[in-house]
Amino acid sequence: MRPTEARHEMERQLVFELPNDxxxxxxxxxxxxxxxxxxxxxAHKLHLNxxxxxxxxxxxxxxxxxxxxxxxxxxxxxxxxxxxxTAQVSDEGPGFxxxxxxxxxxxxxxxxxxxxxxxxxxxxxxxVRFNDSGNSVTLVLHLPETDAASDRAPx
Amino acid sequence: MAFSVSREGEVTVVDVTGQLxxxxxxxxxxxVLDELRGGARRFLxxxxxxxxxxxxxxxxxxxxxxxxxxxGGELRLSSLSEDLxxxxxxxxxxxxxxxxDSRQEGLEAD
Numbered sequence: 685m686r687p688t689e690a691r692h693e694m695e696r697q698l699v700f701e702l703p704n705d706x707x708x709x710x711x712x713x714x715x716x717x718x719x720x721x722x723x724x725x726x727a728h729k730l731h732l733n734x735x736x737x738x739x740x741x742x743x744x745x746x747x748x749x750x751x752x753x754x755x756x757x758x759x760x761x762x763x764x765x766x767x768x769x770t771a772q773v774s775d776e777g778p779g780f781x782x783x784x785x786x787x788x789x790x791x792x793x794x795x796x797x798x799x800x801x802x803x804x805x806x807x808x809x810x811x812v813r814f815n816d817s818g819n820s821v822t823l824v825l826h827l828p829e830t831d832a833a834s835d836r837a838p839x
Numbered sequence: 840m841a842f843s844v845s846r847e848g849e850v851t852v853v854d855v856t857g858q859l860x861x862x863x864x865x866x867x868x869x870x871v872l873d874e875l876r877g878g879a880r881r882f883l884x885x886x887x888x889x890x891x892x893x894x895x896x897x898x899x900x901x902x903x904x905x906x907x908x909x910x911g912g913e914l915r916l917s918s919l920s921e922d923l924x925x926x927x928x929x930x931x932x933x934x935x936x937x938x939x940d941s942r943q944e945g946l947e948a949d
Contacts, residue, residue, distance in 0.1 A: 706862050732891060732922040739893040743861040789931040797902040800894035800930050807929045 689719070698762040702742070704750045709742045712760070716771070720764050729825060733808040734769060737823050740801040741773040749775030749819055768810075772822045779818030842867050844874060850946050851879040856888040859896035868899050872906065880912030883945045887918040892926060904936065913937070917945035 687700035698719055702708055716738060717730050742758060750756035761772040786793055788800045806812050811824035841856045842863075851874045859867060871882060884900070886892075904914045917939040919927065927933040939945035 708862075710858055710860060710862050732925070735891055736893055736926070739860055739891075743893065743895060747861070789929075794931055794935055795901060795905065797898035798894075800897055803930065804894050804926070 687715075696764040698760075698764075700760055702758045702760065704746045704752065704754055704756045704758060706743060706746050709739055709746070712742065713738050716760070716762055720762070720769050729827070730769070734771075734823075734825050737805045737809050737812075737825075738771055738773070740805050741771065741821050741823060744801050744821070745773050745775035745777075745819075748780065749777035751777060767827055769825045769827065770822060772820060774815075774820035777819050779815075779820075781818055782814050842870050844870055847883075847946055850881045850883050852942070852946075853882065853884045854888065855884060855886055858890055858892070859899075860891075860893040861895035864895050864899040867896075868903060871903050875907060875910055875912070880907070880910065882907055882912065882914045883917055883939075883942070884914065885917045885942050885945070886920070886923055887942065889920070889923060892923060894930075897926065897930060897932060901932070901935065915939055915945045917942050 687698055689696070689698050696719065698716065702712060713735055717735055720730055720734065721727060742760075745758045746752065750758065756776040758776075759772075759774045761774075763770040782802060785802050786799060788794065788796065788803050793799065802812075805821070805823060809823045810826045811822070813822045813824075814820065843854045843856070845852050845854075851871075853867070853871060855867070871884075874882070882903075900914075900916070907914045915937045918941060919938060924933070924938075927936070927938065939947075
């Protein structure tokens with residue numbers, strides 16, 4: 685993983701590619717979260733909501749998108765702003781239709797061992813968007829306005 | 840991350856330290872299934888030191904619970920943080936598991 689990191693006045697950008705190896709997910713998530721610690725007020729949302737959702741997006745990309753093919757890669761783009769954290773995770777697979785994924789919380793589906801990843805992303809993030817082909821997901825977490833952010837806001 | 844297995848009376852206790860996610864779920868699965876094959880029937884997985892669980896981690900708990908029940912045993916969970924409990928509630932898995940507030944409560948017989 686050789687991330688490129690750019691800082692602009694109001695935004696930090698982090699872009700890198702990962703080999704298709706689920707053993708890399710844990711360290712990758714911790715690395716990204718460490719770069720997103722905007723302030724203590726948002727630490728809790730990053731700790732659970734963002735961490736779990738990014739883990740889901742990476743594992744979906746590696747297992748279902750790239751079908752565990754070690755020759756394929758996963759691209760990660762993260763944008764940290766005062767008001768939001770956005771992560772885009774893209775795989776090299778053919779994509780899928782997110783509307784066809786069954787609801788894991790209905791009684792007949794609860795005892796299944798798979799199928800909760802997309803549901804958790806949608807529950808934990810403020811926005812979850814897919815591209816048309818379904819092989820790239822964008823996760824957006826809105827951050828509560830902080831004193832520092834409101835100081836910069838126009839009057 | 841690590842999974843440590845110990846015995847407390849008739850209960851096999853597994854402590855999950857760190858994360859239970861896609862990258863390590865098979866390790867937990869293997870440890871519990873080894874104990875099941877060795878004759879253990881009552882299991883308690885304790886999450887006191889667990890930071891977070893992803894959907895794969897939840898899935899392996901569902902799958903282990905089923906296997907243990909089929910063998911005539913029981914899997915209980917204990918010491919979920921507020922965050923972890925939220926994940927179980929969102930996915931309605933709190934209706935599938937017996938979740939104890941503390942390790943001690945999880946160890947108690949019916």
